[in-house]
Amino acid sequence: MAYTITVQPSGRSYEAAPDETLLTAGIRQGIGLPYGCKDGACGSCKCKKLSGTVVMGPHQDKALSATEAADGYVLTCCGTATSDVVLESRQVTHAGAFPIKKMPARVAQLQRLSHDVMHVRLQLPANDVIQYHAGQYIEFVLRDGARRSYSMANAPHTLVESGVPMVDLHIRHMPGGQFTDHVFSAMKDKEILRIEGPYGSFYLRDDSPKPIILLASGTGFAPIKSIIEHMQFMGITRDATLYWGGRRPQDLYMDDWIKARTAEMPHLRYVPVVSDALPEDNWSGRTGFVHRAVLQDFADLSGHQVYACGAPIVVDAARADYVQQAGLPEEEFYADAFTTEADKAHAA
Structure with missing residues (x-):
């Protein structure tokens, strides 16, 4: 059984299964809900529940306080529907939700930008070019299933400037971190990684004249x-x-x-x-x-x-x-x- 999730004021709706979060279902169906970490830590996906019932999974209080929850707010990244739900979200868009793809990526260049920041350039498959908005991010899918998120540091129009698709990442070393320790000590040119994206609702709204x-x-x-x-x-x-x-x-x-x-x-x-x-x-x-x-x-x-x-x-x-x-x-x-x-x- 699936529940209908309607988003106001756009009026867009989509279906969510009982075992998937509101955000996961929205992403799967190209609904441009706002989000960031997808783990209940940042609060970027917070929105008002106008009707229906949502069960919240684990999350940080700073992302959604008890007062906000009592006022009807939910985190779509860790909330699952138990009925049809109506949400209020300002960032739902009809256009611009690019398909999320999984693909291999080859390390093309490693360059230290500072003592603890590495520029990692990834070569992507030429036959399945990723599309993204400037400001969005990709996730590395590690062998144990863990994920690490990093924003693209180059604009989409630069993707194929060199003749082959390349994305640039700026990765800060977090000592003791499973992934960044590898980046700064063992990662080599031509290493193959698995990535997925694009993700995120952080991108320039071109339709505004505001400074x-x-x-x-x-x-x-x-x-x-x-x-x-x-x-x-x-x-x-x-x-x-x-x-x-x-x-x-x-x-x-x-x-x-x-x-x-x-x-x-x-x-x-x-x-x-x-x-x-x-x-x-x-x-x-x-x-x-x-x-x-x-x-x-x-x-x-x-x-x-x-x-x-x-x-x-x-x-x-x-x-x-x-x-x-x-x-x-x-x-x-x-x-x-x-x-x-x-x-x-x-x-x-």
Whole structure:
């Protein structure tokens, strides 16, 4: 038996089996629900249940609090229907949901961008090219069935520039991490991996004229880089300001690349922010928390869109502060929080 899930205000509907989450069923049928980690850790898929019954699986309180649950909110990534359900979700789209594919990928290049960030370039099959929106991510499917998610750092139009499909990833080393330890110690050129994608609802909404705030912490810069490349390629001239934060200057591992883009894109402004500079860094730029730097420059965000990507603590703080202090409409905050396996474990 399947239940009918209807999403308002779009009116779109789809079927969900009793043993699959609302999100899994939606993805399977091309419904563009918002989501991020898919593990009950980030809260990106949270939406209001207007009617019906949903049973929630394990999740973190910060993703869905007891108060929010009592008010009728659910996480589609870990909620299963036990009746027909009506949801309210602002990001359901009729177009642009690319098919999710599984495929082999060959390691074509490994390059250290900093002491703990590796640029991994993957060669994909030429006969089944993946389609994706700038800002989306893929998942590595490991031999034990575990998955690791990483955003594409290159825009879709660059996929076949070299003649063969290539995607770029920025992978930060998490010491003790099953996958990243391998990337930084044993991964070799020509190694074959299994990937699946595209996933994620983090991509530029091209239908708005509003100025843009791009907020990145650490390797959260990867999908932002893809979006900037997409904007340049498409000739999008909306005013955009990138705030990129790191602990020390070397964490801004493609600083020169961004400065080169600002020279070519007069509508793009760049504000690097460092939180823990040492005297030997000779840092003379902005300091402190990167999301606070935005508020120092933009007291009123009511007419903006914000695209935030990086550590959950940064994304969560930005969402709360921009909405509560600067008047940003909540529906204009788009985010992709980089949850680690440790983050996801807390949801179990």
